[in-house]
Structures are given as C-alpha cells and as structure tokens.
Amino acid sequence: MELITPDFGLIFWQILVFGILFFLLAKFAWKPIIQSLHEREESIDQAIKLSEETKKEMAELKAGNEQLLVSARADRDALIKQAKEAADAMISQAKLDAQTAANQEIEKARVAFEQEKVAAVASIRKEAASLSLDLAEKVLKSQLKDKAAQEKLVSEWIADVTLK
Amino acid sequence: MSGKSIFKKVYFSNIILGLFISLFSFSAWANEPAAAEAAEHAPQQEEKFDAGKMILHHIADEHEWHFFTIGHFHATLPLPCIVYTESAGLQVFSSANFKNEHHEEVPYQGLKLEHGKIHAENGETVYDISITKNVASLLLSAVLLLSIFIGIGKTYKENPHRAPKGIQSLFEPIIIFVRDEIAKNNIGEKHYRRFMPYLLTVFFFIWFNNMLGLIPGGANVTGNIAVTAVLAIIAFFVTNLNGKATYWTHVFAMPGVPKWMLFIMTPVEIVGVFMKPFSLMVRLFANMTAGHIILLSLVSLIFIFENAALGIAVVPFSLFMNVIELIVAFIQAFIFTMLVSTYIGSAIEEHHH
Numbered sequence: 343m344e345l346i347t348p349d350f351g352l353i354f355w356q357i358l359v360f361g362i363l364f365f366l367l368a369k370f371a372w373k374p375i376i377q378s379l380h381e382r383e384e385s386i387d388q389a390i391k392l393s394e395e396t397k398k399e400m401a402e403l404k405a406g407n408e409q410l411l412v413s414a415r416a417d418r419d420a421l422i423k424q425a426k427e428a429a430d431a432m433i434s435q436a437k438l439d440a441q442t443a444a445n446q447e448i449e450k451a452r453v454a455f456e457q458e459k460v461a462a463v464a465s466i467r468k469e470a471a472s473l474s475l476d477l478a479e480k481v482l483k484s485q486l487k488d489k490a491a492q493e494k495l496v497s498e499w500i501a502d503v504t505l506k
Numbered sequence: 507m508s509g510k511s512i513f514k515k516v517y518f519s520n521i522i523l524g525l526f527i528s529l530f531s532f533s534a535w536a537n538e539p540a541a542a543e544a545a546e547h548a549p550q551q552e553e554k555f556d557a558g559k560m561i562l563h564h565i566a567d568e569h570e571w572h573f574f575t576i577g578h579f580h581a582t583l584p585l586p587c588i589v590y591t592e593s594a595g596l597q598v599f600s601s602a603n604f605k606n607e608h609h610e611e612v613p614y615q616g617l618k619l620e621h622g623k624i625h626a627e628n629g630e631t632v633y634d635i636s637i638t639k640n641v642a643s644l645l646l647s648a649v650l651l652l653s654i655f656i657g658i659g660k661t662y663k664e665n666p667h668r669a670p671k672g673i674q675s676l677f678e679p680i681i682i683f684v685r686d687e688i689a690k691n692n693i694g695e696k697h698y699r700r701f702m703p704y705l706l707t708v709f710f711f712i713w714f715n716n717m718l719g720l721i722p723g724g725a726n727v728t729g730n731i732a733v734t735a736v737l738a739i740i741a742f743f744v745t746n747l748n749g750k751a752t753y754w755t756h757v758f759a760m761p762g763v764p765k766w767m768l769f770i771m772t773p774v775e776i777v778g779v780f781m782k783p784f785s786l787m788v789r790l791f792a793n794m795t796a797g798h799i800i801l802l803s804l805v806s807l808i809f810i811f812e813n814a815a816l817g818i819a820v821v822p823f824s825l826f827m828n829v830i831e832l833i834v835a836f837i838q839a840f841i842f843t844m845l846v847s848t849y850i851g852s853a854i855e856e857h858h859h
Contacts, residue, residue: 352640
C-alpha cells in the first residue's frame, strides 16, 4: 500500500524540478534546437528545389537550343534550295537567251548568205552572158573576116529561108 | 488525421501496453507469496534473507542513499531532511541523525523515522520535503538534462545549418523522431510546434530517469507513484486546457448518438477524461516498478536458495532482463509521450465530422 501512496515531499519536488526543467529546457534548449532544425530543413529543401529548378531550366534551355538549331538548319536548307533554284532558273534563262540569240544570228547569216548567193549567181550569169556574147562576137568576127565566107554564110541563111 | 486512425493507434498501443503490464504485473504478483512467506519466517531466523523486504526496500524511497552493506559496514550517503511541523517550524538536518553508531533507528528532535517516513513523536502532522533518494536522483537527472540539452542548444544556435556532430548527432535523431513520429503524426502539422517543448521535456525526463534507475544503486524515480502522478496531472492540464469545442462536445454531447444514449455516454466520457491521465500514471509506475522487481527477484533467487551455482542460470537471465529493461526504459518514455500527444491531438482537433 505504501508503494501506491504518493509521497507529499516527492510531489512537491517533482512539480518544482519538472517545472524548472521545462522552463529552462524550453527556453535554452528546445527553442534553438527546433528553430535551427526547422531552418536547416528549410535551407536543404530550398537548395534541392533550386537545383531542381536549375536542372529544369537547363533542360528547357537545351531543348530551346536544339529547336533553334533545327530551325536554323531548316532555314539554311530553305535558303540553299531557294538560291539553287534561282541559280538554276538564271542558268536556264541564260541558256535560252543564248540559244535564241545564236539562232537569230544563224538565221541572219543564212539570209545574208542566201542574198549573197543570189547576187553572186546573178552576177556570174551576167558575166557568163557578156562573156559568151564577147566570145560569139569574136568567133563571128574571126569567121566573117573574108568576104567569101560572109557571102557563103549569107547565102546559106538565105537558102534556109527560101527553102522554108 | 481522421479520428478513426487515432482510435486504431490508441487501441493497438493499448494492446501492446496491456501485454506488457500483464506480463510484468504477473511476475510482480507471483513474487508476492514468496515475499509474504519470507516475511513470516523472518522473526524466527534473524540471518534468513528476506527477498520481499529487500525488494520493497529497494524500490521504495528513503531518506539516505544506501549503496551496499558489507558485514557491519553500511555504505550510505546521508541526505538532508527538510521538515516542517507547526510546533518546531522548518527544520533542516542530516538524515544521519536518525541513526546511532550501531546503525539503529533513533528519534531526533522529537521526530522519528519509521519505515522510511518521518513522524512526530507528539503525533502532529509533519510536512516532509526532504531531499530523499528519489529527489536527489531527480535533481541529478535535471542537472544532466540541463547540461546536455542546453549544451546542444548552444551548438544549434551557433551553427544552425551545419550537420550535427558529437553528442548533438546522438540526440538529433531522437528529437526528430519525437517531432515527426510523435508530435506531427498525432497533433498535426498545424499545432504540433506549440507542444514540442512539453513533449520533448516529458520524453527525455522519463527516459533519463528510467535509465538512471537501471544503474545499480540508482533510485526508482519513474517507478514512484508521486512522480508519475505529477506527470499525469500535467498531461491532464495540457490536454484539457487546450481542448477545443469539438472535444468538449464529444465529451458532453457525443454527436450522432441518440439522446437517451447520452445518459450513458456522457458519464463514460467524463470518466474517460480522468482515466486517460490515470492510465498514464499507472502504466509508467507499474512498468518501471515491475521491471525493478523482476531484476531484484532474479538476483534474490541466488540468496534464497543459498546456492552460488544458481548464478549460472540467473546471471544470463538477469542480463537478458536488464537489456529488456533498457528497451523498456525507452519504450515507456515513447509511449507516455505518444499517448499524451494523441490526447492533445484529439483535444485540439476541429471540424471532426
């Protein structure tokens, strides 16, 4: 029975000691401990969060860079294609122009040649006519030098005429 | 946290506690007939070892700190007696005055020491606030707690963002355990910080005193009903002074219960309000006292049978029990704090349904 009868003195001391203990520990131990545990956890939390955010940003940046690169590549390709097309068009245009210019030249030359040829043929004909006339004249002149010959010829012609 | 899980937790821990208590109380109860028998035979044989008397003497409080006795040499530390009587007023003297040179109890200044209690010879009421063995141990534990935790507190204040080192790293996990597993889980994220100083003080006070009690020659502070009663009364006030409207409606007018049932429910709930701290008081007292009784009983076996060979069996078993007691010292501190925080949690909980 003595065991379960609370002792007055011990109750008194327990209240006193526990009270003082609580007051001193709460003020000088638990407050700074809990406060700094809290702060430390906060700072660790923040550091982790910050690093995660940075990682995310880095990833975003990387993705952005890649996108930029891809679009730049596409731009370049498009530009090259355009330039090539323009060049091709220019070359083909130039070819076409050259062809037409050459064709015109050829045509002109042909026309001129044709004219030259006609003129040459005409002049050759004229020459040949006058030459043959000259020749005929010379032949006639030489054959009709003597009178006898002339008369013979006239007589032949007259004979011919008469016979008819 | 929902009420259902609180009940589940309390229920579960009560089962464990019930097992613990019944285990220990059985051993204590089993020991009683032996003690009674030994007491019966005591007058016939002066030399006969009385285990019951020895055990009760060890777990009870006393006015001097008795370490050991070899033959007629008593290694005791006399402690100051502080006594108030109406006729003599406040008296402070050494407890050694109650013993003569033959180590027999003698009266001193009209006061006599009987069965560890100071009585006045003229029969008037004595207010005894002596520094007894338990009070001395209490003060020792307080000095220990203050020097350790104020020291740690300083280290935290000086470099709050550093990793803990030394003794700080020994206690930090325990402090975090009390905070996260006990306070946050049972009281809730919103209010737990307010109760942390109280819960930490209770936890470390009980743990340190439990541990000090296990040192051979140590006092049985937490196995004393006065100490656990004060702890329970403080828990009662902390719980009920923080009780919110929801808590009181649950006590006096349990919602969702037929009106006529309240005639039964309300008295039960009111008893419950007082029973909770009462169970805290008994649980800690019974566990620590029973643990001491078991250890002392085991050692007493050697002396009862007057056979040193029995030591081969008893020593390993009492070593085993001692290790169990070291665990129990922690578990009891944990359970006390845990239950107080569930009581606080249920008291401050709002908008329950």
